[in-house]
Amino acid sequence: xxxxxxxxxxxxxxxxxxxxxxxxxxxxxxxxxxxxxxxxxxxxxxxxxxxxxxxxxxxxxxxxxxxxxxxxxxxxxxxxxxxxxxxxxxxxxxxxxxxxxxxxxxxxxxxxxxxxxxxxxxxxxxxxxxxxxxxxxxxxxxxxxxxxxxxxxxxxxxxxxxxxxxxxxxxxxxxxxxxxxxxxxxxxxxxxxxxxxxxxxxxxxxxxxxxxxxxxxxxxxxxxxxxxxxxxxxxxxxxxxxxxxxxxxxxxxxxxxxxxxxxxxxxxxxxxxxxxxxxxxxxxxxxxxxxxxxxxxxxxxxxxxxxxxxxxxxxxxxxxxxxxxxxxxxxxxxxxxxxxxxxxxxxxxxxxxxxxxxxxxxxxxxxxxxxxxxxxxxxxxxxxxxxxxxxxxxxxxxxxxxxxxxxxxxxxxxxxxxxxxxxxxxxxxxxxxxxxxxxxxxxxxxxxxxxxxxxxxxxxxxxxxxxxxxxxxxxxxxxx
Amino acid sequence: xxxxxxxxxxxxxxxxxxxxxxxxxxxxxxxxxxxxxxxxxxxxxxxxxxxxxxxxxxxxxxxxxxxxxxxxxxxxxxxxxxxxxxxxxx
Amino acid sequence: xxxxxxxxxxxxxxxxxxxxxxxxxxxxxxxxxxxxxxxxxxxxxxxxxxxxxxxxxxxxxxxxxxxxxxxxxxxxxxxxxxxxxxxxxxxxxxxxxxxxxxxxxxxxxxxxxxxxxxxxxxxxxxxxxxxxxxxxxxxxxxxxxxxxxxxxxxxxxxxxxxxxxxxxxxxxxxxxxxxxxxxxxxxxxxxxxxxxxxxxxxxxxxxxxxxxxxxxxxxxxxxxxxxxxxxxxxxxxxxxxxxxxxxxxxxxxxxxxxxxxxxxxxxxxxxxxxxxxxxxxxxxxxxxxxxxxxxxxxxxxxxxxxxxxxxxxxxxxxxxxxxxxxxxxxxxxxxxxxxxxxxxxxxxxxxxxxxxxxxxxxxxxxxx
Numbered sequence: 001x002x003x004x005x006x007x008x009x010x011x012x013x014x015x016x017x018x019x020x021x022x023x024x025x026x027x028x029x030x031x032x033x034x035x036x037x038x039x040x041x042x043x044x045x046x047x048x049x050x051x052x053x054x055x056x057x058x059x060x061x062x063x064x065x066x067x068x069x070x071x072x073x074x075x076x077x078x079x080x081x082x083x084x085x086x087x088x089x090x091x092x093x094x095x096x097x098x099x100x101x102x103x104x105x106x107x108x109x110x111x112x113x114x115x116x117x118x119x120x121x122x123x124x125x126x127x128x129x130x131x132x133x134x135x136x137x138x139x140x141x142x143x144x145x146x147x148x149x150x151x152x153x154x155x156x157x158x159x160x161x162x163x164x165x166x167x168x169x170x171x172x173x174x175x176x177x178x179x180x181x182x183x184x185x186x187x188x189x190x191x192x193x194x195x196x197x198x199x200x201x202x203x204x205x206x207x208x209x210x211x212x213x214x215x216x217x218x219x220x221x222x223x224x225x226x227x228x229x230x231x232x233x234x235x236x237x238x239x240x241x242x243x244x245x246x247x248x249x250x251x252x253x254x255x256x257x258x259x260x261x262x263x264x265x266x267x268x269x270x271x272x273x274x275x276x277x278x279x280x281x282x283x284x285x286x287x288x289x290x291x292x293x294x295x296x297x298x299x300x301x302x303x304x305x306x307x308x309x310x311x312x313x314x315x316x317x318x319x320x321x322x323x324x325x326x327x328x329x330x331x332x333x334x335x336x337x338x339x340x341x342x343x344x345x346x347x348x349x350x351x352x353x354x355x356x357x358x359x360x361x362x363x364x365x366x367x368x369x370x371x372x373x374x375x376x377x378x379x380x381x382x383x384x385x386x387x388x389x390x391x392x393x394x395x396x397x398x399x400x401x402x403x404x405x406x407x408x409x410x411x412x413x414x415x416x417x418x419x420x421x422x423x424x425x426x427x428x429x430x431x432x433x434x435x436x437x438x439x440x441x442x443x444x445x446x447x448x449x450x451x452x453x454x455x456x457x458x459x460x461x462x463x464x465x466x467x468x469x470x471x472x473x474x475x476x477x478x479x480x
Numbered sequence: 481x482x483x484x485x486x487x488x489x490x491x492x493x494x495x496x497x498x499x500x501x502x503x504x505x506x507x508x509x510x511x512x513x514x515x516x517x518x519x520x521x522x523x524x525x526x527x528x529x530x531x532x533x534x535x536x537x538x539x540x541x542x543x544x545x546x547x548x549x550x551x552x553x554x555x556x557x558x559x560x561x562x563x564x565x566x567x568x569x570x
Numbered sequence: 571x572x573x574x575x576x577x578x579x580x581x582x583x584x585x586x587x588x589x590x591x592x593x594x595x596x597x598x599x600x601x602x603x604x605x606x607x608x609x610x611x612x613x614x615x616x617x618x619x620x621x622x623x624x625x626x627x628x629x630x631x632x633x634x635x636x637x638x639x640x641x642x643x644x645x646x647x648x649x650x651x652x653x654x655x656x657x658x659x660x661x662x663x664x665x666x667x668x669x670x671x672x673x674x675x676x677x678x679x680x681x682x683x684x685x686x687x688x689x690x691x692x693x694x695x696x697x698x699x700x701x702x703x704x705x706x707x708x709x710x711x712x713x714x715x716x717x718x719x720x721x722x723x724x725x726x727x728x729x730x731x732x733x734x735x736x737x738x739x740x741x742x743x744x745x746x747x748x749x750x751x752x753x754x755x756x757x758x759x760x761x762x763x764x765x766x767x768x769x770x771x772x773x774x775x776x777x778x779x780x781x782x783x784x785x786x787x788x789x790x791x792x793x794x795x796x797x798x799x800x801x802x803x804x805x806x807x808x809x810x811x812x813x814x815x816x817x818x819x820x821x822x823x824x825x826x827x828x829x830x831x832x833x834x835x836x837x838x839x840x841x842x843x844x845x846x847x848x849x850x851x852x853x854x855x856x857x858x859x860x861x862x863x864x865x866x867x868x869x870x871x872x873x874x875x876x877x878x879x880x881x882x883x884x885x886x887x888x889x890x891x892x893x894x895x896x897x898x899x900x901x902x903x904x905x906x907x908x909x910x911x912x913x914x915x916x917x918x919x920x921x922x923x924x925x926x927x928x929x930x931x932x933x934x935x936x937x938x
Contacts, residue, residue, distance in 0.1 A: 037540065039560070044539055050510035050560055054491030092841035095834045105844045112848065127541050137531035139523035146538035154515040155490040160483065181487040241532075242523050281840070389544060390796075392530025405724055407736065411604045414611055414717040422796040422867045423543040427536070450870075453842050457543070457796060457865040459553065460855050463848045469661055469701070469856060472849065478811050478900070479880045480624055480672050529797075529820075553865055 006101050007033045009334050010117030011076075011327075012084055012276065015043020016320050017312025018123035019067040021327035025121075026076035028335055033115065034076050035106055037083040037456075041068055043125055043312075044145065045320040047153040055155065059213070060320075067324065082106040082113065085454040087279055090120070091305050099306065105453075107462050119307040119334040122277060123327060126270035126291060126313035129430045131377040132385050132395070134236045136266075140243025144267030148174050157183045159263025163246045165189040165234045166267040168371040169210070172217035174265060179224055186259045188221065189232040189248045191268075192370050203366035206359050207321065233377065234266055251374065269371035270317045271430050277314070278451025280305055286443050289369045290316030292430065293448045300350065301330035302337075309334055317371070318357075319364030325357035378434035387435070388428040390421020398432060402439045408447035409433050422457045425449055485519045496563035507561045514538065514545050514556035517567075525556065526569035533570070546570045572598040572733070574917065575752055575761035577740050577775060580610035581903060582896045583767030584723040585910020586917075588644075591730035593918040598759060599732050600752070602739035606720030609769050612872035613903045614792055614814050614826035615716040617651060619681035619708050620658040620807050621814075621901045624672075625881065627679035628924060633908035637714055640722060640907075645729050647722030649714035652819070656711025656805040657691055659702050659857060665809035666704040672809070673706040683708045695804045697860050711805050713816040713824075716903060735759075743778045749892070763892040763917060770835055770873040772883065772897050779890050782934040783883065785898055788874040789833040790826070791842055793850055796867045797821035801860035813853050823861060825854045831871045839871025876900055877932050884909055885916070885928035895929060 011022040014036030022034035034041065040048035046064025049055045071078060086105030093100055102120040106113050128143040130136065140159060142150070144166040147158045151174070161184045164175045175185045204211045221228055229248060235256060236247040246264050249256040270291050274284060277295040283304035284293050294316040301309045309330035312323040332350050335341040341349075381387070383396035393416045401415035409432060412418055418432050419425035425432075429449060436446035486492075492508035499505065500522055507516035514535040517525070525545055526533035535545035538557045545556040548568045556567070572595075576587040579601035587599040601607075617637055622630045636643065637651040658673075660666040673683045683706050691705035692698045727734055735754075744751040749762040766775045773785040802817040814826040829846040833839040847869050855861045875898040877883050882902070887893040896913050899905055912922040 037558070050508075050512070052493035052510050053508070056489055086842075086844040086847070088841060088844050092832055094832055095836070103844065105848075114844070127539070128537055130536075137534075139525075139532055139534035142535065143537050146536060149538040150515055150518070151487070154512055155487045155492070156511075156515040156519050157485040157487060158518070160485070182483070279841075386531045389528055389531045389542075392528065394530070401721070404721055405605075405736070406721075407604055411607065411720070414607070415721045417717075420794075420868065421543070422546070422865065423541065424867060427542045427544070452868065452870055453844060453847065454866060454869060457867045459865050460795070460851055461552070461862045463851050463866075464855060464862065465848075465852070467852045467856060472810075472812065472853060474664075475810060475812065477668060478621075478623075480675055553863075 007031050007115065007117040008338055008340070009119045009121060009331065010035065010102065010104055010115060011121045011123060012104070013043065013123035013125060013312070013314070014038070014041030014080070015123055015125050015312055016046060016067055016323035017327035018043070018121070019071045019327070020324035021121045021123060021311050021331040022076040023070045023074035024328045024331035025335060026074040028341065030335055030338070030340060032076040033079060033117070034071070035079045035082040035084055035104070037081065039080055041071060041078065041080065044149060047149055049153055049155070053155065060152070079108070082108045083456055085456050085458045087276055087453060087455070089116070090280055090308060092280065107458065110462050111465065112462055119309070119338055121309045121311060121330045121334060122314055123312045124273035124276055124314040126272045126317050127426055128267045129269045129271045129373065130266065130427070131268045131373055131431050131434065132381055132387055133234060134382055134385055135238055137386055137389060138237050138239050138243045139241070140239065140262055141237050141264045141266065144170055144174060144265050145270070147265035151177050151181060157181050158265055159261065160184060161186050161261045162263040162265060163187050163189065163234070163259050163261045164265045165248070167191040167269065168367050169214055172214060172221065175226060176217040176220045179220060185221070185226045186261050187248060188226060188228045189234060190228065190230050191233055191251065191373065193231045196370055200366035200370060203362040207363040210321070210363060234264060237264055251376065268373040268377065270313065270368070272314050272316060274314065275424070275451055275455050277303060277310060278448065279453060279455065280308055282308060284448060287316060288372050288443070289365065291368055291372070292443070299354070300333035301326055302333055307334065307337055317364065317368035318361040319367060322357055322360035322364045325353045325360060328353040329357060375434065375438070378431065378438060387431050388418040388421065390423050391417045393418040395435065398435050402436065407440065409436055409449055410447060412436055413449070419449065496561060498561055498563070498565035498567065500567050501569070509562060510560045512557050513547070513549065513559040513561055513565070513567060516561045517556060571749055572596050572759070572761040574763040574765060575600065575750065575759060576765040576767050577752070578767035578769060578771070579605040579734070579736065580608055580767060580769050581606065581719060581906030582910050583765070584727060585907045586765055586767060586896055586913050587732050588723070588727055588730055589911045589914030590917060591732045593914060595918070597732045598735060598761060599727065600735045600738050600740055600754065600759070602737065604720065604736050605724055605734065609872045609874055610719050610903060610906065611717050612792065612870055613716045614824055615714040615903065616805055616814050616816065616826070617712040617714055617904050618656050618805055618807065619676060619683065619710060620656050620706060621811065622676070622904060623881065623900065624675040624679040626899070626905060627676055627681045629905045629908050631680060631710070633905040634710065634712070636907040638712070644722060644726040647726050649716065649718045649722050650819070651712060651714040653712040654804055655694060656708045656807065657695055658706040658807045658809055659691070660704040660809045661701055662703065669704055669706050669809040681708060682710055695802070695806070697801050697858050699857055699859055713805050715818065763894070765894045765896060765913070765917070767896050769897050770875040772875060772895065774835070776887070776895065779887060779893060781887060781890070783929060783932055784878060784934055786876040787835050788828065788876060789831045789839055790872050790874050791829045791831045791846055791850060791869060792872065793825040793847060793866055793869045795823045795861070795864040798823065798864045802858060806857060808857065813857060815854055815858060823864065825850055827853065833871055833873060835873070839873060842869045842871060879931070882909065882927040883929045883932060884913055885926040888930050888933065
């Protein structure tokens with residue numbers, strides 16, 4: 001490996017967890033690099049607006065700017081527009097070899113950049129889950145978090161007359177923001193019931209600011225006469241070329257109602273992004289309330305792989321407010337494990353971060369529980385519904401593969417090609433796993449996809465570099 | 481479209497021109513191509529096997545906004561609009 | 571008690587079990603994982619004479635026909651095998667010399683391979699780089715979708731009455747009067763005869779019977795693009811063996827060539843090496859420049875088994891009556907179904923159509 005420097009700490013992902021982790025590590029003297037694929041750090045919740053845009057202030061924007069400023073002051077090297085596609089080293093070494101520093105391969109400016117680091121903090125966050133339903137692929141149907149990004153980071157409405165569906169605080173935050181932006185919100189369909197929401201009150205009381213904002217969003221919807229339907233979901237989207245109407249129905253009933261609209265913003269919770277932790281062969285466990293498969297972490301954010309840490313929603317959905325504290329804890333643990341922080345200094349420094357993480361995570365965990373989709377959503381997918389958009393695999397084809405003996409999600413991939421397309425299973429993986437789980441008796445039995453590089457599609461062009469045929473080592477000729 | 485999908489009260493750079501399938505469109509420089517196309521009324525970005533292509537996740541993971549931008553494959557939600565940009569279905 | 575237990579449900583084990591069952595035996599087929607999930611399900615799917623050792627060409631030619639006709643003998647099962655010409659490319663003088671020699675030997679063994687110039691090669695395959703000095707052209711070539719192999723065999727096996735035990739690891743074999751007792755993950759299984767068909771795991775399997783058979787494990791990397799417009803109509807290889815290329819009907823291009831990843835028998839395929847991933851792709855784009863417009867979306871690993879002389883291990887196990895072995899065929903996917911058929915003939919008591927590859931030559935001597 002011909003890299004020039006070995007960083008002490010590399011942080012992958014510049015969301016709130018990553019920014020805090022990198023800032024903490026750099027501030028304490030570690031040679032630190034943060035990589036993010038976007039133009040500026042921020043992740044999803046604190047996604048920076050494009051250069052030259054002036055957005056109205058709001059609490060999220062202020063929190064994001066504060067973290068960006070902290071990062072900028074810390075001395076961490078920040079490499080934006082770096083899309084990490086490959087990871088190696090660490091435990092991924094030949095039998096009998098000692099562990100190596102982590103190797104990171106990233107796309108940048110149309111070419112590949114390779115870095116090395118002794119410790120690796122993964123802050124890949126989470127991505128939206130969608131359980132398909134008829135018409136979900138119509139243009140006009142976008143994710144719930146997606147609509148939030150579109151509105152907050154780009155200042156663009158998804159449509160003029162919008163239906164919002166899903167669960168969690170994002171539902172109400174988005175609906176209120178859509179109204180403020182001049183759209184009509186035709187209906188809000190919340191998977192959760194009032195009882196579900198009420199059960200989160202103890203945790204929400206730890207976050208009075210969030211609670212107040214949430215009540216404010218609901219009050220605005222009430223004021224503007226937006227129908228809010230509890231325990232409802234979108235069962236069908238219809239239209240010609242683009243979305244024209246959505247049918248909403250109660251989860252535990254039959255009465256459907258049609259709502260004319262040109263945009264449906266729908267999501268069924270967030271799933272932690274574990275491609276990198278799986279690639280590095282960290283241990284995982286299934287925790288539905290935390291969003292699904294998560295890496296096994298100790299109380300200091302360590303994974304089962306030495307010098308590999310996870311912070312933020314990638315370790316289990318706990319929300320943006322808990323992310324910085326978990327990032328700091330990961331950085332502290334990394335520095336301790338690298339021998340750059342004494343046990344005593346570590347114990348002192350982590351105390352406060354742990355308290356902050358605990359407090360923020362209570363509400364975050366409660367919200368994550370709310371966002372976890374009921375298994376019934378996967379149970380009612382009509383056979384002709386496309387599950388894997390990249391490969392055009394329907395629910396019927398998945399059921400046929402299961403009937404033909406596919407026994408886990410990896411074998412399902414072999415039988416149907418579901419997950420073999422460029423999204424690498426990010427869009428279809430959760431839904432496919434739910435279908436497999438129904439047959440096999442649970443998500444643990446359904447298993448989890450094998451992690452491999454590339455972590456993102458890599459343009460062949462970006463790998464070419466200066467290629468000389470003579471550089472390829474000539475192997476000994478195979479026997480004839 | 482009678483009213484813009486762009487939210488008011490936001491300071492934006494000046495518009496630039498770009499093309500979608502040869503058609504000239506305008507958007508503030510730096511706006512994501514996915515957002516710019518949406519604001520211009522373009523939602524259907526191509527055909528996938530079994531389903532149309534349209535921007536879904538807005539964060540670069542679903543690959544449904546894949547386009548050819550100035551000849552190279554790119555995800556529209558990750559590409560900032562600049563003057564003279566040429567976009568086509570993938 | 572089963573008439574035969576086949577341990578390892580890759581293409582060799584599946585074909586052997588299928589033909590034994592059709593020959594009237596009561597057969598158990600076991601695998602610690604799912605059917606055809608190791609080498610047989612993850613290889614590059616190349617059905618070629620141009621990577622096949624001269625001595626194996628007669629077998630490969632017959633197996634090639636079997637793959638193309640799989641629905642006929644496998645109750646409709648298919649790996650979507652497609653026939654097309656194959657080109658093996660030489661970019662340097664040394665490679666050209668090697669290509670000439672090998673083409674001659676393979677032609678003598680029955681493969682219809684002819685040498686063509688770089689210009690002629692480009693007429694056959696317009697997308698080729700103009701750096702080709704010489705090429706070996708074989709009209710009898712093709713490819714399959716290896717990941718379909720398990721699903722293709724399964725219904726035929728079940729219809730033939732094979733008792734398929736997936737996710738049933740075997741830990742050892744005891745010999746009792748009348749047969750063998752397999753110690754498995756869910757209780758013992760007995761059979762009069764056993765067939766070891768464990769690919770890269772044949773070495774530890776043979777050890778269960780007290781037989782020392784060294785098997786080298788190769789950790790091959792494979793890479794595939796997303797769907798792209800048609801850029802390739804033949805199967806491409808290079809004389810050095812370091813590249814294989816094919817484009818499927820769905821537009822994806824599969825890149826192989828035996829670039830090594832990290833892994834071993836105990837841990838399986840552990841990790842793709844980024845530098846070998848990039849190197850393999852660079853070579854592919856060198857040979858087929860149109861690939862530069864594509865994106866690579868997946869890479870994976872497969873464990874390939876190789877004996878000391880790189881020839882198959884197929885035949886009876888010396889010193890252990892009623893025990894047989896099949897596997898370790900370099901580029902074995904091409905010939906797999908036919909080797910299984912041959913071994914089944916021998917086990918059923920007939921003279922196999924073509925000679926097997928007895929393993930006496932491979933057994934390690936005990937230390938003096």
